[in-house]
Amino acid sequence: MANEAADSPSATSADHQARPGLPPGNLVVKCTNCKEILIAREWEKNLKVCSRCNYHFKLSAYERIELLVDPGSFVEMDTNIVSADPLNFVSRTKDEVQAYSKKLEDERKKVGLNEAVVIGHATIVEFPLALAIMDFRFIGGSMGSAAGEKITRAIELGIERRIPVLIASASGGARMQEGLYSLMQMAKTSVALAKLGEAKIPYFSLLTDPTTGGVTASFAMLGDVIFAEPGALVCFTGPRVIEQFMHVKPPEINSEFVLLHGMIDAVVHRRDLRQTLAQLLRLYSPRTLQEAYPQTNSQIQAAKRTGESDGLRPGI
Amino acid sequence: MAYDLEFEKPLAELEKKIIALQRKGDRLKPDEHRQLEEEERELHRRTEEIYKNLSSWETVQVARHKDRPYSADYIHLICEDFFELHGDRSFSDDHALIAGPAKLGNEHIMLICHQKGRDMKEKQFRNLGMPHPEGYRKAGRLMQQAEKFGFPIMCLIDTPGAFPGLADEERGQSEAIAANLYLMSHLRVPIIATVIGEGGSGGALAISIADRILMLEHSIYTVAMPEASASIMWRDKVYAPQAAEAMRISAKELKALDLIDELIPEPLGGAHHNYRLTADNLKAVLLKHLYELKPLPVDELLERRYEKYRSIGKFGILT
Numbered sequence: 001m002a003n004e005a006a007d008s009p010s011a012t013s014a015d016h017q018a019r020p021g022l023p024p025g026n027l028v029v030k031c032t033n034c035k036e037i038l039i040a041r042e043w044e045k046n047l048k049v050c051s052r053c054n055y056h057f058k059l060s061a062y063e064r065i066e067l068l069v070d071p072g073s074f075v076e077m078d079t080n081i082v083s084a085d086p087l088n089f090v091s092r093t094k095d096e097v098q099a100y101s102k103k104l105e106d107e108r109k110k111v112g113l114n115e116a117v118v119i120g121h122a123t124i125v126e127f128p129l130a131l132a133i134m135d136f137r138f139i140g141g142s143m144g145s146a147a148g149e150k151i152t153r154a155i156e157l158g159i160e161r162r163i164p165v166l167i168a169s170a171s172g173g174a175r176m177q178e179g180l181y182s183l184m185q186m187a188k189t190s191v192a193l194a195k196l197g198e199a200k201i202p203y204f205s206l207l208t209d210p211t212t213g214g215v216t217a218s219f220a221m222l223g224d225v226i227f228a229e230p231g232a233l234v235c236f237t238g239p240r241v242i243e244q245f246m247h248v249k250p251p252e253i254n255s256e257f258v259l260l261h262g263m264i265d266a267v268v269h270r271r272d273l274r275q276t277l278a279q280l281l282r283l284y285s286p287r288t289l290q291e292a293y294p295q296t297n298s299q300i301q302a303a304k305r306t307g308e309s310d311g312l313r314p315g316i
Numbered sequence: 317m318a319y320d321l322e323f324e325k326p327l328a329e330l331e332k333k334i335i336a337l338q339r340k341g342d343r344l345k346p347d348e349h350r351q352l353e354e355e356e357r358e359l360h361r362r363t364e365e366i367y368k369n370l371s372s373w374e375t376v377q378v379a380r381h382k383d384r385p386y387s388a389d390y391i392h393l394i395c396e397d398f399f400e401l402h403g404d405r406s407f408s409d410d411h412a413l414i415a416g417p418a419k420l421g422n423e424h425i426m427l428i429c430h431q432k433g434r435d436m437k438e439k440q441f442r443n444l445g446m447p448h449p450e451g452y453r454k455a456g457r458l459m460q461q462a463e464k465f466g467f468p469i470m471c472l473i474d475t476p477g478a479f480p481g482l483a484d485e486e487r488g489q490s491e492a493i494a495a496n497l498y499l500m501s502h503l504r505v506p507i508i509a510t511v512i513g514e515g516g517s518g519g520a521l522a523i524s525i526a527d528r529i530l531m532l533e534h535s536i537y538t539v540a541m542p543e544a545s546a547s548i549m550w551r552d553k554v555y556a557p558q559a560a561e562a563m564r565i566s567a568k569e570l571k572a573l574d575l576i577d578e579l580i581p582e583p584l585g586g587a588h589h590n591y592r593l594t595a596d597n598l599k600a601v602l603l604k605h606l607y608e609l610k611p612l613p614v615d616e617l618l619e620r621r622y623e624k625y626r627s628i629g630k631f632g633i634l635t
Contacts, residue, residue: 145629190497237480
């Protein structure tokens with residue numbers, strides 16, 4: 001579970017600027033990877049991808065949702081679920097004494113999110129799906145009880161409505177401050193995914209920079225289809241720990257590395273993500289409409305229209 | 317010497333005195349005889365006192381004690397007819413994880429256990445009890461076999477964690493762990509997991525999705541070893557004792573949080589003071605839980621297992 005993504009250098013400099021709503025007057029952005037100076041407006045237009053080295057900057061959960069789903073279709077759920085402090089955890093070092101509950105409060109104010117994951121439902125080219133999108137800014141996207149509960153609820157929404165589930169991971173791993181509770185969230189989310197699998201509902205797992213530790217070793221690697229943004233750190237053990245342990249500098253353990261070793265299905269550029277998801281939703285939809293969306297007629301009609309208008313596959 | 321941990325120093329001194337007196341044997345004078353008895357009582361009293369109030373960090377040291385019984389010791393003491401099976405059928409055999417069918421009492425079971433090594437050579441052979449992906453895949457293969465033949469699964473957990481190597485990343489450490497979490501959630505036989513020493517991170521979790529989670533009294537179960545947690549949270553391993561305290565990793569604390577089902581008592585001074593007694597306690601508790609689980613209809617067993625994990629976690633609701 002040990003990983004260092006949460007405090008690696010990549011979590012600083014440009015990621016400050018990756019936050020939504022650039023401070024006024026900030027006209028340029030320095031690429032975290034190649035140090036190229038990029039014009040902020042063009043960089044944003046380029047979906048926060050470096051035009052020189054193709055480095056994919058981290059996105060906030062809401063930026064990613066905007067990127068992926070049909071405009072205005074996202075309905076957020078359970079915004080009021082927050083981390084508690086089940087262990088009354090107090091961080092005591094020689095420099096500071098800080099209660100976890102205080103850290104949570106600070107983090108909520110600083111990031112403007114209640115937890116490290118945003119969940120809800122939306123449509124992509126009118127295909128409904130349940131979403132859980134992680135946000136690295138909130139304590140390194142780490143998974144504690146609240147994040148585990150929200151992800152589980154997104155999975156359960158998929159089961160309840162019989163709609164596919166997408167989880168976009170961005171996480172340093174388990175949240176240490178919740179001790180064994182956080183380890184058990186790996187179990188909880190995986191057990192829920194087994195139920196989803198039993199219901200034969202597809203689950204798509206999107207790995208973004210970074211996907212490490214306990215998140216990788218649970219739901220991130222359990223997708224029916226697993227795909228990653230280019231250059232994302234994807235590992236169980238982070239490179240710094242491997243280096244300490246093996247005394248050799250490891251190669252980059254990223255999306256391309258795990259693709260090469262057969263652990264994921266595809267590496268997809270950010271600009272193609274929405275299209276890829278649309279194609280997957282189409283391909284993995286059950287053959288009969290009733291089976292797919294046993295809800296209202298209008299939804300069935302909407303789904304039918306999409307299938308036809310795309311013109312790529314006959315019906316869905 | 318039986319007492320060799322830092323916090324056991326006063327016990328070690330007492331023990332030294334006792335041994336010196338015992339050496340005299342028949343030449344013991346009457347007052348020395350009384351002294352010996354007194355010292356023995358004192359040792360017992362002090363040990364009880366110290367072990368009743370072990371800090372989390374002290375528990376870590378007991379859980380890692382070099383003489384603490386490992387899985388193979390327990391198997392030898394509580395099971396009959398253990399036949400070790402090897403290999404994941406795709407890449408290799410992992411010596412940090414031993415598995416195979418055995419008899420516990422009158423029950424046929426499948427054992428899945430971490431195994432540490434005692435001397436340098438065996439430590440290396442067992443890779444310090446840190447499994448590679450093929451270890452989890454071997455476990456997964458044999459758990460499926462257990463389901464096929466209706467053998468209840470018993471896991472003994474004793475690992476600092478999954479092995480943090482580059483080759484492990486190449487061979488899909490994450491996938492191997494995740495696949496077991498998924499698999500164990502719906503295996504149609506009872507599963508009982510017992511932490512006997514160190515229960516470390518994903519390496520431990522990968523064979524411990526179970527209907528019952530038990531822990532020996534002086535074992536630990538944690539999201540990451542205190543050293544690793546300290547370096548993640550505070551970038552410095554020297555804070556490991558603080559991390560151990562703050563994360564509440566001892567069996568006693570986890571029982572109080574209701575994260576585990578039962579704590580199995582150890583003999584005074586820890587399991588390494590009396591293998592036989594610890595093993596007997598372990599066997600009795602394992603059989604008790606097995607007899608509770610066995611009569612359950614499979615669907616109910618699975619529903620309860622699902623509920624058990626579904627309900628783990630403490631969060632708040634903002635109003």
